[in-house]
Amino acid sequence: MSTDDPVELGVQLLARLEHAELSLPELIDRIETVSTHPETTRAILEEAERRGHISRDGETVKPVSGQFLSFESEVVTRGGEFECRRCGASISTGYFMKLEAGEHGPFGSSCIRKVTGRE
Known part of the structure; x- marks a missing residue:
């Protein structure tokens, strides 16, 4: 599947993070590699959380999928x-x-x- 949908690309990026946790500004730094548009950033955050890829506790975000990118093949x-x-x-x-x-x-x-x- 290949798409030009920045929200889907951003959600998939967040699903593959290896961080134990990040601050919200650190997470937004990652999202801004996909889009700097505030509405798109919010949509990526909300969709990633809805799908269970991240959990948010105030300003702290924890990736939860555990599906990291393989540097050899991905x-x-x-x-x-x-x-x-x-x-x-x-x-x-x-x-x-x-x-x-x-x-x-x-x-x-x-x-x-x-x-x-x-x-």
């Missing part, structure tokens, strides 16, 4: 001229997440670890 790298979706840096190697809703990226080497929870 994160691909490509060489080229890219701009990191998280920090905006120019990168020559882009890391892309392969989610059911579509590919999400590119990210630089440190941002892919931060977004997924490996760092």
